[in-house]
Each structure stands twice: as structure tokens, then as C-alpha cells.
Amino acid sequence: MLKKQMLIMALCLAFVLTVCAQKESNKTDFQKGYNITVDVGSGFNKTVLNHGHFCPGFGIGAGFRYDFHRLWGVSTGLRYEHFFAGETNYNIRNLLIPIEMEFHLPYFYVRGGVVLGVCFDTWVASNAKEVCNLGATLGVGGRIPLTKKDKLTIGLHGTLNNVWEIVYKGGSGNYDTSVTHSIKEGMPRYVVMLRIGYEHRF
Numbered sequence: 001m002l003k004k005q006m007l008i009m010a011l012c013l014a015f016v017l018t019v020c021a022q023k024e025s026n027k028t029d030f031q032k033g034y035n036i037t038v039d040v041g042s043g044f045n046k047t048v049l050n051h052g053h054f055c056p057g058f059g060i061g062a063g064f065r066y067d068f069h070r071l072w073g074v075s076t077g078l079r080y081e082h083f084f085a086g087e088t089n090y091n092i093r094n095l096l097i098p099i100e101m102e103f104h105l106p107y108f109y110v111r112g113g114v115v116l117g118v119c120f121d122t123w124v125a126s127n128a129k130e131v132c133n134l135g136a137t138l139g140v141g142g143r144i145p146l147t148k149k150d151k152l153t154i155g156l157h158g159t160l161n162n163v164w165e166i167v168y169k170g171g172s173g174n175y176d177t178s179v180t181h182s183i184k185e186g187m188p189r190y191v192v193m194l195r196i197g198y199e200h201r202f
Helices: 002-020
Strands: 033-047 054-067 072-083 092-105 108-125 128-145 150-169 180-185 189-201
Touching: 033 072, 033 150, 054 092, 054 189, 072 189, 092 128, 108 150, 128 189
Parallel strands: none
Antiparallel strands: 033 054, 033 189, 054 072, 072 092, 092 108, 108 128, 128 150, 150 180, 150 189
């Protein structure tokens, strides 16, 4: 339900911005083309409907965007995010593949889409670890020109994920790989991260 609400809100916001910016878009110098981006970020990961498991962390990523219209582009890439447990053994290490649609003006953007995450030995309990997640993304930010083809980007981005876990039965999977196991859906969580990056246009 929350993922659907995030996507509906993103689509509504993009529609309103498109209508409001239609006259201004005729003056913009945004043209069709390819862009590459790299960014770093910092934020937190929080399990939905759970007061615990609040984990700070960081992320790094590289992406590719194609602007097929002065106002619209589509992007994808790879991101690595790592969130720290603090006093618990709860750690999250994900490789993410986002696929997003972007609405943009020369100095402003809103983007949203879906993301697939593959977990790296992410233990959430003594007998369970995450294997993958699937979620919705939403981000808003701006671009500051450095040169004609280079920009500094800064934005606030969030994801809402459903996660799947391997649950080991009869012992801890950390030490006993012979125990039986099953895959179940875990508790959903959200991530909020401030990202700063560099963008080059071809």
C-alpha cells in the first residue's frame, strides 16, 4: 500500500510540474542526450512498524540517464549501500539496480521508479539473513552548473522495500549449513539518503 502511494504521489507531482512548467520549458536549453553520474550519500535505514533496527549508513553509486525530451529522461545504474547496526548484529549490505523516470528543469529534478536489491550476507537474526528486496523509489533535488557539460547534483532520495529472507531451522545458519531452511517475506523497511554527485553530459 505504501509503495503504491509513493508512486501515485510521484506521478501526480510530475504531472503538476509539467503543466506549470510548460511555458518555461520552451525556453530551456535542455536537449536530448546521454548523461553519466556518480554520487555518494549518507542516511538511515528503518524497519516499518518497528521501533528498533534504526541503522545509519552510506551509499555510493554510478548511473546512466537518457533524456528523450526537454522535460523527461529515464535512468538506471548500480548502487552499493551499507547500513551499520550499532549494538546489534543487524547489518544491511545491498547492491541495488534502480530503474527510474525523471522529470527535470535546468536546475531541478524529480524522479521515481523501482529498485531491485541483492543482499551480501545480511544477517538480521541468528537464524535468518536477507537475500533480496524489491521496492519503489522517489527523489527530489537540484543541479548546479560547473561547466557547459558538467553539473554538481544534490538531492534527497528515499526507497520503500519489501524484503525476502532465508530462515534457517534447527540451528544458526552462521555455523550449521546442514540445517533446513525456507524463504519468507520479511518486514518492509524504508531508506532516506542525502546524495551529492557529479554529472557529465555527452
